[in-house]
Amino acid sequence: MKIEFISNGNIAKVVIRSFITEHRKLNRLIDVALFHEPVNESTTGLFFRVTTLYGKQNHVRRAHKIICREVSL
Numbered sequence: 001m002k003i004e005f006i007s008n009g010n011i012a013k014v015v016i017r018s019f020i021t022e023h024r025k026l027n028r029l030i031d032v033a034l035f036h037e038p039v040n041e042s043t044t045g046l047f048f049r050v051t052t053l054y055g056k057q058n059h060v061r062r063a064h065k066i067i068c069r070e071v072s073l
Contacts, residue, residue, distance in 0.1 A: 028070070
């Protein structure tokens with residue numbers, strides 16, 4: 001699972017790339033981030049899933065911190 005934060009001025013995004021075998025962990029990460037922060041989500045792919053969380057930079061930055069904290073658990 002690869003997680004990266006991309007900032008483009010006021011709009012930012014977190015891109016999470018994962019394999020199909022990590023779908024439960026990915027779903028848990030996305031649910032926790034969406035529960036705590038008002039960000040939008042889009043997912044593409046079947047075997048190699050690319051999930052993007054996007055929105056205001058300060059919300060996305062907090063969501064990125066939450067995701068990184070959950071991955072380390």
